[in-house]
Each structure stands twice: as structure tokens, then as C-alpha cells.
Amino acid sequence: MKRVWAVAIALLVGGWGRGALAFPTETGETGLVTIPTTDILPPLRPSIGITLDGIINPPQTATGQISVYHTHFSLGIGLLPNLEFTSEIPYVQFERDVASHRHTDDIGGLRLGLKYRLLNEENGAPLSAALLGAFVVGTGRDDFPAVLDRATVFGSREAYEVMGILDKVLLKTSQGDATLTLNAGGLFFDKPSGFSVENQSLPFQRRFRGPNATFDVPFEFAAGLKLPLFKTSYARGEFLNEFRGNTAIVDQVEGALPTRDFVGLRFANVYGFAVQGGADFGLSGFLDPYRFFASISYAMPATLPPRPRRIAQAPPPPPPPPLAPPVKTKIVLRGVHFDFDKATIRSDSVATLREAANTLKENPAVRVVVEGHTDSMGTEAYNQRLSRRRAEAVKDYLIKLGVAADRLTVRGMGESQPVASNDTEEGRAENRRVELLAQQ
Amino acid sequence: MRLLVSLACLVLVSSVALAGDASSAFNSFCEEWMGKLAARERYNIANIKWDAKSGSVTGEYVGYTQEHTCTVKNADKVPIGKIIYREIVYQKHGGTIPEAEKSPAEAIEATEVTEIFRYSAGKWVY
Numbered sequence: 108m109k110r111v112w113a114v115a116i117a118l119l120v121g122g123w124g125r126g127a128l129a130f131p132t133e134t135g136e137t138g139l140v141t142i143p144t145t146d147i148l149p150p151l152r153p154s155i156g157i158t159l160d161g162i163i164n165p166p167q168t169a170t171g172q173i174s175v176y177h178t179h180f181s182l183g184i185g186l187l188p189n190l191e192f193t194s195e196i197p198y199v200q201f202e203r204d205v206a207s208h209r210h211t212d213d214i215g216g217l218r219l220g221l222k223y224r225l226l227n228e229e230n231g232a233p234l235s236a237a238l239l240g241a242f243v244v245g246t247g248r249d250d251f252p253a254v255l256d257r258a259t260v261f262g263s264r265e266a267y268e269v270m271g272i273l274d275k276v277l278l279k280t281s282q283g284d285a286t287l288t289l290n291a292g293g294l295f296f297d298k299p300s301g302f303s304v305e306n307q308s309l310p311f312q313r314r315f316r317g318p319n320a321t322f323d324v325p326f327e328f329a330a331g332l333k334l335p336l337f338k339t340s341y342a343r344g345e346f347l348n349e350f351r352g353n354t355a356i357v358d359q360v361e362g363a364l365p366t367r368d369f370v371g372l373r374f375a376n377v378y379g380f381a382v383q384g385g386a387d388f389g390l391s392g393f394l395d396p397y398r399f400f401a402s403i404s405y406a407m408p409a410t411l412p413p414r415p416r417r418i419a420q421a422p423p424p425p426p427p428p429p430l431a432p433p434v435k436t437k438i439v440l441r442g443v444h445f446d447f448d449k450a451t452i453r454s455d456s457v458a459t460l461r462e463a464a465n466t467l468k469e470n471p472a473v474r475v476v477v478e479g480h481t482d483s484m485g486t487e488a489y490n491q492r493l494s495r496r497r498a499e500a501v502k503d504y505l506i507k508l509g510v511a512a513d514r515l516t517v518r519g520m521g522e523s524q525p526v527a528s529n530d531t532e533e534g535r536a537e538n539r540r541v542e543l544l545a546q547q
Numbered sequence: 548m549r550l551l552v553s554l555a556c557l558v559l560v561s562s563v564a565l566a567g568d569a570s571s572a573f574n575s576f577c578e579e580w581m582g583k584l585a586a587r588e589r590y591n592i593a594n595i596k597w598d599a600k601s602g603s604v605t606g607e608y609v610g611y612t613q614e615h616t617c618t619v620k621n622a623d624k625v626p627i628g629k630i631i632y633r634e635i636v637y638q639k640h641g642g643t644i645p646e647a648e649k650s651p652a653e654a655i656e657a658t659e660v661t662e663i664f665r666y667s668a669g670k671w672v673y
Contacts (some may be wrong), residue, residue: 231589435658442665442672457624460664527587536673537583
């Protein structure tokens with residue numbers, strides 16, 4: 108156990124401060140607070156999450172009054188641009204009978220899943236859609252009930268989970284997008300629970316009996332609203348409701364609670380960290396018991412080079428032939444990097460500037476406006492100033508390379524002319540650029 | 548002396564290998580970049596800001612030609628790649644927004660764009 112914590116902490120600490128700013132995709136998809144979104148981790152980018160949850164004031168049941176606290180470790184990694192592997196190891200850290208003071212520790216199920224994004228709103232689709240399929244391997248004791256959430260399947264029971272996920276941007280703001288997330292799905296157990304079934308009248312609930320197996324089908328749905336806060340963080344309010352197929356299990360642990368309703372809040376920042384917390388207040392009318400959960404997760408920002416990938420989408424419809432409008436010319440300098448927060452050109456960018464200078468020297472009659480552009484990180488005024496200082500630095504370097512000073516003027520455009528979305532690191536990298544515009 | 552010759556050969560072989568890697572990588576990078584532009588154009592079309600004036604609606608968006616050239620220059624220590632294409636401002640008109648959306652786009656401005664990239668640490672940088 109110590110080793111697991113050590114690895115988790117090392118991963119957390121090791122990942123801090125990797126540089127590029129990018130909102131991580133959701134991690135710690137435990138089904139507790141953070142509901143899955145259609146975000147897909149970029150290829151080879153990992154994310155990890157740790158969640159702690161437990162029952163406060165447990166009810167007296169047929170098996171006693173049992174306090175249960177869990178830790179969940181979640182790990183995900185992008186496999187393809189639209190495919191992500193996700194896994195989760197629920198662990199019962201402490202289980203205690205209030206009356207007898209007996210306690211035991213046990214490991215829960217291992218959840219292995221794949222999430223595939225079918226539609227992406229960023230690519231022009233009306234909304235984003237994804238499918239999540241997971242297999243839960245039972246690893247623990249057989250007599251412990253399937254506790255409390257879809258990820259924590261105990262005992263020798265195995266289960267399959269299928270879930271549909273929809274994301275829709277409701278409002279675009281300068282701080283980011285306000286997004287609605289909807290989930291719906293079910294969990295299919297392939298072995299009998301060992302408990303008698305007392306109530307089969309709930310909606311969305313079926314039970315199939317076979318010669319060797321009993322299938323319970325809990326149905327759940329969830330809704331989340333993501334609201335951007337400033338430009339480096341966002342909050343998500345989430346609601347999750349679950350109809351349990353096997354009410355007998357719920358009876359054992361939570362009284363006759365037919366459904367479970369969670370509300371929670373999640374804050375995430377661009378450095379990859381997210382914290383979330385929430386509680387099950389028994390919105391169905393059962394105020395006791397209630398649960399708490401809190402977690403921290405981390406997704407590595409986009410420091411890895413973008414993987415070349417084939418664009419599978421159809422090209423845009425061919426526009427009508429241009430009516431020979433007057434043609435302007437511009438040169439876009441890519442990969443001209445500056446020291447952080449400064450206008451000092453880094454030495455690795457010199458080759459690009461030298462190429463631009465050669466092009467300008469081949470056309471000595473052309474006057475050029477050097478325009479600096481930034482992404483939207485930081486305030487508008489700051490970006491305006493920074494873009495101008497950087498444009499001036501490029502101008503100075505071009506003069507140093509032999510371009511006549513009277514041919515060059517500078518303009519700082521700040522974040523006012525993005526060419527791509529500022530919501531992704533890839534888009535922000537496209538927006539950070541210097542353009543040389545030939546004046547007519 | 549033998550050591551110097553060996554080192555020179557090593558540097559030469561490494562440079563040739565780097566240039567080869569950069570050239571072949573640039574072909575796929577170039578296609579990927581044009582794919583980004585196509586996605587950008589689709590986004591622009593889907594997010595046209597319509598201007599309604601005296602019973603008619605007008606909107607503009609930026610598109611990109613699919614015709615392009617990709618060239619790599621290895622003259623310097625750092626390979627330089629260039630992608631050249633045209634950026635075109637299109638305009639759409641109509642009595643209503645749905646009409647304008649369906650109307651053919653008219654090119655009103657064209658810019659020849661040369662994007663310059665450099666190759667560093669095994670990848671094309673932007």
C-alpha cells in the first residue's frame with residue numbers, strides 16, 4: 108500500500124510544472140462526482156486521479172452498522188486521437204463495524220474501459236458524442252455487497268458497463284465555453300449477487316435469469332454543467348442519479364434507498380490539476396446516511412509533440428472559384444519562440460528569421476508590417492503589449508540580418524485575431540505567431 | 548587525424564539522416580497542417596457572424612485553398628519548411644440567415660500565405 112501511495116505521489120509531483128498550459132481532460136472518472144465527458148486525452152498523454160470517499164453516519168442494517176471509506180486510483184491514457192483507455196482500482200481502505208469495532212481492509216474491482224469519441228463539436232459537428240465501454244473485474248471478497256457506486260464492484264462479480272456521453276457548448280464567452288454534459292448508461296453484472304430481491308418495481312430496472320447467472324441492470328443518468336472561471340480554471344456542477352437494479356444490495360447498505368443522487372463541484376486549472384468534492388445528500392428523500400467524497404487528479408499538459416495524424420474528415424465543400432480578387436501576400440513565422448514572459452528571441456528560432464530575412468531581401472521594394480499575435484492566456488491589455496514588444500524584437504532581428512529598417516513597421520495585435528480555438532493547447536499554439544504583411 | 552575524419556563522417560552522416568527525416572516528416576506534417584486549415588474553415592463557416600441591414604443579411608468567413616505547395620530547405624543546420632497556400636475571405640448574402648447560408652460564397656479578398664516552420668528535436672515546430 109505504501110508503494111502505491113509513493114508511486115501516486117511521485118507521479119503527481121513529477122508532473123507539476125511541465126510547462127505548456129492546457130486544460131486537462133477529465134480524470135478520476137469514478138462516477139462519484141466527475142461524470143465522463145467526451146474529452147479524449149491526446150495520444151500518449153496520461154492522467155491520474157485519487158479519490159477518497161466514505162459514508163458518514165451509516166445506517167443500522169441486517170449486517171450491522173458499517174462505516175466504509177474508499178480510495179480510488181484512476182489512470183487514463185490517450186491511445187488515438189479519438190480513443191482513450193481508462194482504468195480504475197477501487198480500494199477499500201477501511202471498513203469498520205460500528206458496534207463490534209471489527210475492521211477489515213479489502214481490494215475492490217479493477218475497471219478497464221475504452222472511450223471513443225464519435226462526434227467532435229470543435230470539428231463542426233452540432234455536438235460532441237462519445238461511447239464508453241468498460242469491463243469490471245471482481246477481485247475481492249464474494250460476500251461484500253456491491254458498494255455504492257458503479258466502479259466499486261466487489262467480490263467475484265464481474266460486470267460490463269456501457270455509457271453514452273453527450274457534450275454541448277451552450278455559451279461561448281471570452282473566458283471559455285459553458286458546456287452541458289449528459290450521460291446515460293447501465294451496468295450489467297454476469298453473476299448472481301447472492302442477495303434476495305425484494306423490490307422489482309422500480310423503473311429502468313430489469314433482471315434476467317439464466318441457468319448459471321443473474322443479470323442486474325442498474326440504470327443511471329447524469330448531468331453536468333461546466334462553467335469557465337477566469338482563463339485558467341473552470342468549475343463544474345454535477346448531478347448524478349442512479350437507479351439500482353439490485354435493490355437488495357442497496358437495502359443492506361443504505362436502507363431502502365431506491366435511487367442515489369449526488370451533487371458535486373469540480374475545479375480544474377490549466378496546469379493539469381483538478382480538485383473536486385461533493386456529497387450524496389439523498390435527494391430522493393432519504394437524508395441519512397450521506398456520503399462525502401473528495402479527489403485530486405492530474406493530467407499531463409500537452410508537452411509532447413502533436414502526433415501526426417491523418418485527417419479522416421471529408422474536406423470542406425469546394426468553394427466557388429475566386430473572382431480573381433487582388434492578391435495580398437503575407438509570411439507567417441511559426442516556431443519563433445521567446446523567453447517566457449519576455450520579448451527575447453530564443454536562439455533556436457534564428458533559422459526561421461534568417462529565412463524570412465532572405466525572402467525580404469529578395470523583394471527589396473516591398474514594405475512590411477510586422478504583426479505580433481498571442482493566444483488568449485493573460486489579460487487583453489497584457490497580451491497587446493507583449494505582442495508589440497515581440498513584434499519589435501522580430502523587427503530588430505530582421506534589421507540585424509540586413510533588412511532595411513525603413514521597410515519595417517510593427518503592430519501588436521494581442522489576442523484579437525485568433526485563427527484557431529483558444530480552448531486547446533494546439534489551437535493556442537496556432538494563435539501564437541508573428542506575421543509579416545506586405546504593404547500594397 | 549583518424550579520429551577527426553571519423554567525427555567528420557559521423558557529423559556528415561547524421562546531417563544527411565536528419566535532413567532525410569525532416570523531409571519525409573514534413574510531407575505528413577504539411578498534410579496535417581492543411582487538414583487543420585480545412586477544419587478551421589469548417590469552423591469558420593459554422594460560426595459566421597451575420598450582419599442584418601435593411602432586409603438583407605451578409606456574412607463573411609475565411610477559407611483556404613486546398614492547392615498548396617510544401618517545400619523543405621536543408622541549406623542551414625536547421626531544416627526549414629514552407630507551406631504556401633491562399634487564404635480567401637468569402638462573403639454570403641441572402642434575405643434571411645437560412646437563405647444566406649445556402650447562397651454561394653463570393654470571394655472578396657485573397658492573400659497568398661507563406662508559413663515558415665523549423666525542424667527541431669525530431670519534429671516540425673509551430
